[in-house]
Amino acid sequence: MTNMTKPATDRTSATMENNAPEAGRTSERHVPSLAPEFRRDAPKGATTAAGDLNQETPCFQINALNLRYGSNHALSDVSMMIPHQRITAFIGPSGCGKSSLLRCLNRMNDLIDIAQISGEILLDGQDIYSKKVDVPELRRRVGMVFQKPNPFPKSIYENVAYGLRIQGVRRKSVIDEAVERSLRKAALWDEVKDRLKAPAMELSGGQQQRLVIARAIAIEPEVILLDEPCSALDPIATAKVEELMMELKENYTLVIVTHNMQQAARVGDYCAFMYMGELIEYDTAEVMFQTPGKKQTEDYITGRFG
Amino acid sequence: MSVDLHKELVNLRRNILNMGASVEERVAEALDALFSHNLAEAQTVRVGDDEIDAMDLDIEKECLRLLSLTQPVATDLRLILAVMRINTDLERIADMAKSIAKRVIAVEQLPGTLEPPATLREMAKRTRQMLDDSIAALANNDKSLCNNIRRSDDVVDDLLKEMFAWAQESIQEDVEMTAFAINMLSVARKLERTADMATNIAEDVLFIIEGQVVRHTPA
16 A cells, blocks of 8 residues: 555656645645644645546557447547546446447457457557457456456355466465455455355355456456446445445556446546547546536536437 | 426526525615615514525525435536525625614614715615626526626725725714714625625626636636
């Protein structure tokens, strides 16, 4: 938690420099007695709050992306930057292209024969659609969690160990350690540590979804794509998964598709509104839910659509 | 309980506009009582505040209900937040009208018929205009009207300064005028506060329209 990654450090120092003149003017003189955490210039945790896309480190850079399923133009000319170690939420009505866009990010659309794609998607500056790309390796770096929890019909332990075994890891101590670490990160360890050999299918829906997240992070991805991860969960399980997402962004970039707009507002640092295959508006969740710039966005989030 | 937010927001808007109209009327009556020496009218304004207080409570209850049962965002959320603030301001303006009425009653008890100074008439005229405009701006989402109101506030502030000078001079000239001058100055203070609150309303209307908070920034 405390050891910051390099981009986060850069962002922190850049933002603090920007604030420096104001901080000198307001805080020292007027509120000298305030505890440090209440001071306006207090650094907020390990990473600074999301605020300006231009200040962010890019994780994905999407340029003029077009996706067709046969004659259906699913994505038209989508260009956007998805920032590193933030939660970016895609919202929009059914069929707007948000899930298609998500699936482009780890080339899941390759599995659909009629899908035709043009434009480019750069992950850390490298085109993921280039011929040289090793797709299984890409999917290791960019993990995915689906709407319905889909644990393997194996034990809790084996679900998390699976990815490592496929990668050829044999040493039990290494796997044990990775399983515990991943389950801890997925906030599931305390609930399952005494029954790691139990079948994963015995877990509740919310626990299964966190298990699937543990499985995804066991192989140390950079990005986790979440396609409506809470739509099959009750409010308590949803709250746990949301809390987990906010912890995970300290180490991973998260991209979430959700129909639940309150969820996008709660967990999203940035939010993209899509409609009929187009990216209509993309900004901080704060701006999107307080003062959206486009009428279409406003109509959708206030429920005036259609 | 099912709530149709969009229909309820239309109602909320209508209720706050109704309250605005009642408050405007209250202010008009208090000032009319002052300038036409109408003691009976002043008495009516002084006692009749319950209706406004009831509206205030109803609107606040309504806002809380909508906030808790629907999760309003963007323009809907801004409207509800602004209505809550406007509600408070309108209720206070009604209190100002009541205070002015009390001053009128006090002045009418003084011997002889004393005419309020022209500066106070000017203040009353401008303040009423600002209040009327702020309600009209809310009714029509009128941005330019809001900006006019914000600028007018400085004029009313200057008139209040003139009233201070007038009161001082009047008392120096004739000590018998002290009670009258103090009452006139008190009315002027209430008018200046009313103009401030009309300005707040205009700023809240700008917040509804544009989502930017303009309070505490120069007009």
